[in-house]
Each structure stands twice: as structure tokens, then as C-alpha cells.
Amino acid sequence: MVSAGYFDDAERYARESMDVVEQAHREEVDAWRAESLELLGVALLGKKRYPEAIPLLARAQAMYGQLGPAWTKTAGRVAMRLGEARRP
DSSP states (O other), X not given: OTTTTOHHHHHHHHHHHHHHHHHTTOOSSOHHHHHHHHHXXXXXXXXXXXXXXXXXXXHHHHHHHHTXXXXXXXXXXXXXXXXXXXXX
């Protein structure tokens, strides 16, 4: 959705994903939670809603970092997006 520029749809689906994660009572540091935060942050970034996107992306990046070395590349990708959000 984001790649195609459908930011409203991407935001809606990311929020639904967050709801599912919350309802599933996932751990606070969880790959599904991190991905949902990242997806929502990226959708908001696409909509130029930087003040909302930044904390979500920062939280996702931190969470990926806590998940261990297997998530280093993903954390780096989120860090790049976070950099984009901080310099609009």
C-alpha cells in the first residue's frame, strides 16, 4: 500500500494490525508489535504526519533492537525511515 501511495489504506490496515496485536495480548517487546508500529509509522510518514510517525518509528526501532541480532537489519531500515521523518 505504501509503495503504491495508498497511505490512507496503509494507515487503516496498520491500525487494524495494532488492534489484533493488542487483542492477542502479545509481549510488550514482540516482533509482531514492532512490525505493526513500523507499518503505522511508515503510513503516517507518507501522509507527512511526522509528529505522529516519529514516536512510532522510534519505538519500533528500539523494539527491533531488543529482539536481538537477527533484527539488526530491520532496525537499521527503521532508523533510515526515522531519519526521513526528522528532516522533512
